[in-house]
Amino acid sequence: MFSTDHDARQMAEGFRWNCCHLPPAEAPFYFRNGGKAAMIRLLHAAPHTDNLDVFVNGISVFQNISYTDLSSYVRFPAGRIQIDVFQRGRAHGPILTVQYHLIHGGYCTVAVTGTAAKLVPVGMYDRPAADPESRSIRCVHLSPDSPALDFVVQNGPVLFSGVPFQTVTRYIQVRSQKIDMELKAAGSTAVLLKVPKITLHAGESATLYGLGFVNGSPSLTIKAAPFPAKAPPS
Known part of the structure; x- marks a missing residue:
């Protein structure tokens, strides 16, 4: 029923060249590029960091994103992009710049x-x-001060073991509609966080983002995001 995988760096690097192939949704004309487009969204997962304004190839795409916010997908031309992250208001230069394909x-x-x-x-x-x-599930370790983590079903199996910071696990299929999760330090029985009743709908894959601090505030938490994402209200 479950399998495990915690090869974070390969998944993160794979994003640069191996996005999945799905039909893009409708989007404003200025994000079109002869039909060759991708969808991109942003998660603010950096505690104690101001709200973010994010530019892609010099275009303001995400504005005023606060901690734990996950934006909607935005269509953008496929190909090499540069992402510049600014503190809200852009009084100074970017606080992070990264390039992807x-x-x-x-x-x-x-x-x-x-x-x-x-x-x-x-x-x-x-x-x-x-x-x-x-139903599918994967986990992403984004807690800056946490050790490597085990993602465990309460009173059940370990889904992903020894997941280091910045790691994206692969997807695994699960049968249960609801899962009670625990986060533990890798190889330990001590529970760092209990997360009851994560709902998994048929036909969806869910990503569980581990956010926050083990020691300090904001505290360790899990943010669950289904895919396909729910459409925003019109």
Whole structure:
């Protein structure tokens, strides 16, 4: 029923060249490029960091993103992009700059993690479940002061073991509609966080982002994000 994988760096690097192939949704004309487009969204996962304004290839794409916010997807031309992250208001230069290559049809998430003193980008591609009846799950370690983590089902198996900071696990299929999760330091029985009743709908894949601090505030938490993402209200 479960398998494990915690090869973070390969997943993060793979984002640069291997976004998944899905039909892009409708989007404003200024993000079109002869139909060759990708979808990109941003997660603010850097505690104690001001709200963020984010430019992609010099275009203001995400504005005033606060900690734990996950933006909607925005269509952008496929190909090489430069992401510049500014503190809200852009009084100074970018606090983080990173380049990626977006593949046509890809749905991609870029998480800005670390702390205000040292921001770290983590790129990943988002994939649907294998079929309309299945459910998939993966985990992303974005807690700056946490040790390597075990993502565990309460009173059940370890889904992902020894996941280091900045790691994106691969997706695994699960049967349960609801999962009670625990985060533990790798190889330890001590529970760092209990997260009851994570709901997994048929046909969706969910990403569980581990955010915050083990020691300090804001405290360790999990943010669950389904894919396909729910459409925003019109």
